[in-house]
Amino acid sequence: MAKDRGLTRTEALMDAVRARIANRALAPGDRLPSVRGFARTMGVSPFTVVEAYGRLEAEGIIRARRGSGFYVTGADLPPMALAGMGPTRERDVDPFWVSRQSLDADASVLKPGCGWLPADWMPQGAIRKGLRALARTDDAALADYGSTRGAPALRRLLLGRFADEGIAATMDHVLLTGSGTQAIDLICRLLLRPGDTVLVDDPCYFNFQALLRAHQARVVGVPFTPSGPDVSAFEHALVRENPRLYITNSALHNPTGASLSPQTAHRVLSAASAHGLTIVEDDIFADFEPAPSPRLAVLDGLNRVTRIGSFSKTLSASVRCGYIAARPDWIEGLADLQVATSFGGPSPVATELIAGVLAGGTYRKHMDELRQRLARARKDAADRLQPLGLVPWTMPRGGFYLWCRLPGGHDSAAIARRCMAEGVVLAPGNVFSVSQSAGGFLRFNVAQLDAARIFSVLQAAISEK
Amino acid sequence: MAKDRGLTRTEALMDAVRARIANRALAPGDRLPSVRGFARTMGVSPFTVVEAYGRLEAEGIIRARRGSGFYVTGADLPPMALAGMGPTRERDVDPFWVSRQSLDADASVLKPGCGWLPADWMPQGAIRKGLRALARTDDAALADYGSTRGAPALRRLLLGRFADEGIAATMDHVLLTGSGTQAIDLICRLLLRPGDTVLVDDPCYFNFQALLRAHQARVVGVPFTPSGPDVSAFEHALVRENPRLYITNSALHNPTGASLSPQTAHRVLSAASAHGLTIVEDDIFADFEPAPSPRLAVLDGLNRVTRIGSFSKTLSASVRCGYIAARPDWIEGLADLQVATSFGGPSPVATELIAGVLAGGTYRKHMDELRQRLARARKDAADRLQPLGLVPWTMPRGGFYLWCRLPGGHDSAAIARRCMAEGVVLAPGNVFSVSQSAGGFLRFNVAQLDAARIFSVLQAAISEK
Numbered sequence: 001m002a003k004d005r006g007l008t009r010t011e012a013l014m015d016a017v018r019a020r021i022a023n024r025a026l027a028p029g030d031r032l033p034s035v036r037g038f039a040r041t042m043g044v045s046p047f048t049v050v051e052a053y054g055r056l057e058a059e060g061i062i063r064a065r066r067g068s069g070f071y072v073t074g075a076d077l078p079p080m081a082l083a084g085m086g087p088t089r090e091r092d093v094d095p096f097w098v099s100r101q102s103l104d105a106d107a108s109v110l111k112p113g114c115g116w117l118p119a120d121w122m123p124q125g126a127i128r129k130g131l132r133a134l135a136r137t138d139d140a141a142l143a144d145y146g147s148t149r150g151a152p153a154l155r156r157l158l159l160g161r162f163a164d165e166g167i168a169a170t171m172d173h174v175l176l177t178g179s180g181t182q183a184i185d186l187i188c189r190l191l192l193r194p195g196d197t198v199l200v201d202d203p204c205y206f207n208f209q210a211l212l213r214a215h216q217a218r219v220v221g222v223p224f225t226p227s228g229p230d231v232s233a234f235e236h237a238l239v240r241e242n243p244r245l246y247i248t249n250s251a252l253h254n255p256t257g258a259s260l261s262p263q264t265a266h267r268v269l270s271a272a273s274a275h276g277l278t279i280v281e282d283d284i285f286a287d288f289e290p291a292p293s294p295r296l297a298v299l300d301g302l303n304r305v306t307r308i309g310s311f312s313k314t315l316s317a318s319v320r321c322g323y324i325a326a327r328p329d330w331i332e333g334l335a336d337l338q339v340a341t342s343f344g345g346p347s348p349v350a351t352e353l354i355a356g357v358l359a360g361g362t363y364r365k366h367m368d369e370l371r372q373r374l375a376r377a378r379k380d381a382a383d384r385l386q387p388l389g390l391v392p393w394t395m396p397r398g399g400f401y402l403w404c405r406l407p408g409g410h411d412s413a414a415i416a417r418r419c420m421a422e423g424v425v426l427a428p429g430n431v432f433s434v435s436q437s438a439g440g441f442l443r444f445n446v447a448q449l450d451a452a453r454i455f456s457v458l459q460a461a462i463s464e465k
Numbered sequence: 466m467a468k469d470r471g472l473t474r475t476e477a478l479m480d481a482v483r484a485r486i487a488n489r490a491l492a493p494g495d496r497l498p499s500v501r502g503f504a505r506t507m508g509v510s511p512f513t514v515v516e517a518y519g520r521l522e523a524e525g526i527i528r529a530r531r532g533s534g535f536y537v538t539g540a541d542l543p544p545m546a547l548a549g550m551g552p553t554r555e556r557d558v559d560p561f562w563v564s565r566q567s568l569d570a571d572a573s574v575l576k577p578g579c580g581w582l583p584a585d586w587m588p589q590g591a592i593r594k595g596l597r598a599l600a601r602t603d604d605a606a607l608a609d610y611g612s613t614r615g616a617p618a619l620r621r622l623l624l625g626r627f628a629d630e631g632i633a634a635t636m637d638h639v640l641l642t643g644s645g646t647q648a649i650d651l652i653c654r655l656l657l658r659p660g661d662t663v664l665v666d667d668p669c670y671f672n673f674q675a676l677l678r679a680h681q682a683r684v685v686g687v688p689f690t691p692s693g694p695d696v697s698a699f700e701h702a703l704v705r706e707n708p709r710l711y712i713t714n715s716a717l718h719n720p721t722g723a724s725l726s727p728q729t730a731h732r733v734l735s736a737a738s739a740h741g742l743t744i745v746e747d748d749i750f751a752d753f754e755p756a757p758s759p760r761l762a763v764l765d766g767l768n769r770v771t772r773i774g775s776f777s778k779t780l781s782a783s784v785r786c787g788y789i790a791a792r793p794d795w796i797e798g799l800a801d802l803q804v805a806t807s808f809g810g811p812s813p814v815a816t817e818l819i820a821g822v823l824a825g826g827t828y829r830k831h832m833d834e835l836r837q838r839l840a841r842a843r844k845d846a847a848d849r850l851q852p853l854g855l856v857p858w859t860m861p862r863g864g865f866y867l868w869c870r871l872p873g874g875h876d877s878a879a880i881a882r883r884c885m886a887e888g889v890v891l892a893p894g895n896v897f898s899v900s901q902s903a904g905g906f907l908r909f910n911v912a913q914l915d916a917a918r919i920f921s922v923l924q925a926a927i928s929e930k
Contacts, residue, residue: 047512050658058709058741064655065798099804103613107605119604127607128600131814135596139584140572142592145782148568178643178785181808189679190529193519194512194659210805214654244523276523317610318813320643333530339564340675343646348783350812 150176180310221434257396578892615641645775686899722861
């Protein structure tokens with residue numbers, strides 16, 4: 001009977017959508033209301049909306065793009081055009097905008113908006129040495145699936161680093177994953193249900209939004225300050241929104257480069273404890289810090305805080321591997337989920353290569369040099385951006401990001417679109433902002449700012465009225 | 466208001482579960498009813514059950530193991546014990562049983578139940594040569610993220626193979642993924658909603674069940690025959706169950722080794738077309754065939770049939786890479802989903818290595834030798850199993866599986882448990898069976914049957930009363 005009621009509600013929703021398409025309230029290529037939003041508008045459960053959208057998709061009337069919602073189909077639309085359909089502003093602030101432009105850009109494109117270091121800043125010698133060593137390793141490592149939790153050698157190396165920070169973890173606390181993003185995805189699979197609410201910083205790493213949309217989560221932003229999330233806003237959100245999860249970068253936050261203050265760390269963790277909130281601390285920029293700043297995972301001891309990390313930013317983004325440090329009972333469930341969805345752990349070839357590079361002394365030396373090189377690059381970048389009226393919101397203590405405010409009233413999405421036409425990929429503020437309140441900001445990667453052309457193109461785009 | 470109704474229903478469900486635990490109808494470690502089943506019993510939507518279970522989990526009363534359902538917690542239960550909790554029989558038929566036992570087995574364990582070839586059967590020379598070549602490749606390939614759809618060189622190689630089969634595909638039809646399993650997972654993310662029904666063969670690859678449970682799909686089995694699925698049962702299921710998806714292996718089916726007949730292929734595809742059903746054809750055993758048998762993807766031309774594949778079975782399971790061949794508009798959505806959930810495509814180091822091996826002539830030569838070696842191994846295995854009363858259900862035309870019926874009335878789960886105690890991992894029939902009707906079968910990997918001890922342990926287990 002509930003099933004029948006469900007079907008009736010579903011059909012009502014389907015008719016409502018068909019009507020909006022008929023009267024052109026929704027045109028081909030338009031994005032449909034979010035599952036959660038539409039559920040509220042129509043006073044039904046998100047599940048009913050999901051079912052209605054799914055059946056309309058089966059009818060070919062709409063097309064699901066889980067990353068970015070549902071769109072009205074149109075036979076005459078070229079596939080690529082579907083990506084960022086909708087109002088112009090919306091196309092620019094699509095959380096996929098920067099990923100697509102920078103991952104698929106050819107060598108001629110300049111990428112001051114991208115999220116990684118130039119290849120020649122990475123420890124190429126150590127990687128090549130590691131590959132030659134791999135060519136001589138045993139058959140099993142080269143041909144077999146890995147163990148479900150990943151190479152013990154690499155997990156042990158991580159435990160050593162955790163111990164240095166004051167986290168007493170065991171092998172049962174660590175799971176190696178295919179990447180840092182896959183690590184967060186597995187945690188979402190374990191803990192989230194469609195319609196659950198997740199807190200993120202506003203601004204936050206744009207792919208958190210894309211990932212959470214893929215899980216049909218409801219994403220709520222907490223205003224971010226130079227010392228971490230605005231604690232009173234965070235506390236209010238806990239009461240008002242009853243979130244299941246909070247995902248954040250504590251150190252060298254993406255996109256601002258800010259790091260959590262001890263007081264904010266303590267208050268955030270206390271509030272989380274009071275409300276039984278689970279926190280995912282994405283720590284992939286850890287090694288860029290001159291000295292470790294406060295970590296929620298350290299204060300908490302891997303109880304309600306789960307740490308994820310990867311080696312993509314400091315060692316290689318081509319050799320994919322990430323990790324999760326969490327409660328052993330969660331690690332067990334996460335390992336099963338990784339078997340179900342990827343079979344086995346990450347590539348043994350990848351983990352053996354990474355373990356080899358980390359074990360050798362070269363990695364520590366590489367990071368020392370990298371930190372110094374980036375300190376210079378951050379200063380140079382600030383000096384070169386200043387004449388354009390671009391001012392860092394905060395001066396980060398490490399890493400490669402500068403979060404800069406544009407001179408009076410400029411819309412970073414419009415500027416990013418102009419620069420894209422000139423072969424320069426920027427990261428406009430609103431791709432990072434759940435509330436769409438960062439239109440006056442751009443995120444710069446100081447390691448990708450060598451070319452003088454970036455500044456002339458940027459200058460022109462800013463001057464353009 | 467709908468929200469309030471939802472909460473009331475949710476709380477009612479939570480109380481119902483609490484009551485069952487209180488009166489010991491559900492003991493610590495017991496598995497809770499499936500989301501779908503419980504929704505039906507209680508006359509509510511699966512979404513409500515998911516919400517109730519989620520909140521009971523937050524209270525610590527139950528623990529979610531997405532791969533295998535929800536379990537009543539018990540402070541005194543050791544974490545590992547939770548894995549296969551429930552009645553003894555259930556523990557043996559957990560779809561994770563074989564994965565866990567074989568992936569995490571140490572070198573001393575014999576694995577005639579595992580799903581891959583011994584490392585020394587793989588093209589070690591070509592892999593090592595490829596690694597040495599990688600050590601000399603350009604910086605970008607070693608350090609950068611890959612493009613969102615994966616290395617063009619490898620995608621082009623795949624297009625060439627498709628063309629040989631009669632599939633006219635373009636670069637827009639192909640997406641490289643982190644593994645074959647990840648390929649299917651991405652398709653499920655794009656097309657499935659919680660509670661959707663998915664058809665699988667009965668028996669089928671056990672991880673299909675684990676993966677579909679992670680998507681909260683309702684899994685329905687179709688009886689499998691030596692020429693493919695029982696077509697009239699398939700047609701009935703389409704009418705009765707209105708499935709969203711059918712996942713199958715057309716060639717060298719796992720676990721039976723059977724291949725689809727031309728007539729069955731045509732009828733399955735016709736029925737799918739009549740009901741608007743999407744089919745995922747998992748083709749990872751393709752290269753083991755002496756000559757290609759019928760493929761749904763070929764008959765259909767990648768319209769409603771999506772092909773997935775990987776190189777884990779023939780080249781290396783350590784160098785993870787899979788692919789999806791599907792409609793360009795789906796590939797576009799799948800690429801976005803892969804960015805959201807893994808960031809970027811598969812490891813460029815992995816794809817460059819695989820493309821190098823495939824492009825060289827050695828791979829074709831390796832596969833020719835491998836097919837001959839496996840033909841001998843299949844015959845030898847059948848000859849050695851026959852005296853134990855183990856008879857192949859069908860004699861496969863290729864690959865490394867033999868699906869054998871046990872002598873009179875033996876339960877393969879009990880035998881697998883006995884052999885496990887002796888350090889021999891078997892694959893008991895019911896881990897492959899949605900209907901739990903394959904308890905009289907074992908799946909053998911003929912490439913993992915060298916050790917004489919396997920047969921003595923098996924003999925003892927079968928004789929044991």
